[in-house]
Amino acid sequence: xxxxxxxxxxxxxxxxxxxxxxxxxxxxxxxxxxxxxxxxxxxxxxxxxxxxxxxxxxxxxxxxxxxxxxxxxxxxxxxxxxxxxxxxxxxxxxxxxxxxxxxxxxxxxxxxxxxxxxxxxxxxxxxxxxxxxxxxxxxxxxxxxxxxxxxxxxxxxxxxxxxxxxxxxxxxxxxxxxxxxxxxxxxxxxxxxxxxxxxxxxxxxxxxxxxxxxxxxxxxxxx
Amino acid sequence: xxxxxxxxxxxxxxxxxxxxxxxxxxxxxxxxxxxxxxxxxxxxxxxxxxxxxxxxxxxxxxxxxxxxxxxxxxxxxxxxxxxxxxxxxxxxxxxxxxxxxxxxxxxxxxxxxxxxxxxxxxxxxxxxxxxxxxxxxxxxxxxxxxxxxxxxxxxxxxxxxxxxxxxxxxxxxxxxxxxxxxxxxxxxxxxxxxxxxxxxxxxxxxxxxxxxxxxxxxxxxxx
Numbered sequence: 043x044x045x046x047x048x049x050x051x052x053x054x055x056x057x058x059x060x061x062x063x064x065x066x067x068x069x070x071x072x073x074x075x076x077x078x079x080x081x082x083x084x085x086x087x088x089x090x091x092x093x094x095x096x097x098x099x100x101x102x103x104x105x106x107x108x109x110x111x112x113x114x115x116x117x118x119x120x121x122x123x124x125x126x127x128x129x130x131x132x133x134x135x136x137x138x139x140x141x142x143x144x145x146x147x148x149x150x151x152x153x154x155x156x157x158x159x160x161x162x163x164x165x166x167x168x169x170x171x172x173x174x175x176x177x178x179x180x181x182x183x184x185x186x187x188x189x190x191x192x193x194x195x196x197x198x199x200x201x202x203x204x205x206x207x208x209x210x211x212x213x214x215x216x217x218x219x220x221x222x223x224x225x226x227x228x229x230x231x232x233x234x235x236x237x238x239x240x241x242x243x244x245x246x247x248x249x250x251x252x253x254x255x256x257x258x259x260x261x262x263x264x265x
Numbered sequence: 266x267x268x269x270x271x272x273x274x275x276x277x278x279x280x281x282x283x284x285x286x287x288x289x290x291x292x293x294x295x296x297x298x299x300x301x302x303x304x305x306x307x308x309x310x311x312x313x314x315x316x317x318x319x320x321x322x323x324x325x326x327x328x329x330x331x332x333x334x335x336x337x338x339x340x341x342x343x344x345x346x347x348x349x350x351x352x353x354x355x356x357x358x359x360x361x362x363x364x365x366x367x368x369x370x371x372x373x374x375x376x377x378x379x380x381x382x383x384x385x386x387x388x389x390x391x392x393x394x395x396x397x398x399x400x401x402x403x404x405x406x407x408x409x410x411x412x413x414x415x416x417x418x419x420x421x422x423x424x425x426x427x428x429x430x431x432x433x434x435x436x437x438x439x440x441x442x443x444x445x446x447x448x449x450x451x452x453x454x455x456x457x458x459x460x461x462x463x464x465x466x467x468x469x470x471x472x473x474x475x476x477x478x479x480x481x482x483x484x485x486x487x488x
Contacts, residue, residue, distance in 0.1 A: 103394060103397065103398050103401070105487070106402075108401075108402055110398070110402075112397070149376060150380065151376070152376075153372060153373045153374075153376040154373065156376055156379030156382075156383060159379075159383050160379060160382050160383060163383065163387060167386060167389055167393060170390060170393035170394065171350065171393065173397055174333065174335070174393065174397060175328065175333070177400050178326070178333045178444050179326075179328040179331055221401050264328070265329070
């Protein structure tokens with residue numbers, strides 16, 4: 043399971059920040075989004091593409107009172123407001139928007155942007171399959187361990203505690219990522235701490251004692 | 266839930282069949298695939314894009330002995346051999362393949378193909394979210410009814426029996442689409458027949474007695 047903390051390794055901003063694309067960049071509309079603000083949802087009529095300039099936004103599906111997190115968008119990530127998913131700012135954020143129609147014209151003029159879009163959409167598709175695989179074939183405990191390992195591998199630093207990583211997600215946030223209830227996620231998490239697999243080092247700071255051993259355990263759970 | 270019987274409404278063959286693209290078409294390699302043949306899998310090294318010329322192929326995830334069907338590919342659908350999914354011919358099929366590297370060069374020269382690719386990938390992404398939503402928020406019965414309704418709406422003909430449609434999928438096939446066991450799928454299907462919601466009209470032929478009533482029931486189940 044990917045950590046969902048990165049939609050794609052490709053960063054459209056790296057391309058658009060080049061001097062030769064400045065005239066494109068100028069066509070984007072700058073928008074501040076406050077923490078907790080609903081940026082887009084399936085009911086809304088606007089059809090824009092958005093690029094995250096700064097901050098963090100959550101993309102999720104919702105049904106009745108239930109939610110499921112698909113991705114977290116960070117600086118450089120691109121998305122569309124015209125999907126069935128909801129987008130919400132989880133931190134103070136700045137996004138750049140452009141009507142999809144105009145973006146399509148850009149794709150015709152600058153095929154390299156289209157190429158990059160194809161790569162980003164391919165990554166998002168792969169990430170969706172990760173989610174499907176983890177839900178269909180694995181249980182919540184396996185999904186939680188996979189998620190923690192993905193964080194450790196993506197942003198972990200080796201210290202005397204093992205693999206330390208920062209994570210400011212609440213149990214609620216994590217439960218919406220792994221597709222379980224907050225209660226189940228919380229008790230599974232506490233078992234991992236009790237068993238010494240992970241340690242709480244400080245505020246929003248954790249360590250995986252032995253990342254290799256936990257990876258092996260994960261492979262065993264999955265089998 | 267989409268019926269998965271169509272990856273995208275966009276058809277790349279319609280574009281490539283135009284006279285101005287014949288020289289591109291000629292670069293593709295023609296390959297016959299026998300029924301049951303494994304065309305591609307995550308272990309294989311080749312990195313091609315494939316377009317279905319005729320027949321039908323199934324794209325699925327596999328874990329141990331378990332499988333889950335993501336899409337059925339039919340004439341005009343495009344896919345990549347370089348993913349974590351398996352591709353298998355379910356009917357005698359002909360596919361056209363082209364190394365991904367060469368396809369990328371084409372995207373740079375013909376941005377309209379890139380545009381169409383963006384649309385197709387967007388549709389596939391939406392379809393993946395449909396799957397995630399149906400698994401996370403709904404049970405197997407709801408998923409089965411949604412799947413049957415999607416077939417009825419997509420290919421049904423109104424007759425004195427209700428909405429008639431053809432379906433040559435086995436219970437095993439359907440269970441891999443809705444993400445349930447063959448046994449559960451089979452007994453849920455029999456309940457729908459016993460309750461008069463659907464009728465078996467003949468070989469591979471079914472009818473939904475009252476498609477509006479079943480749609481309303483589905484909405485109620487989902488609530």
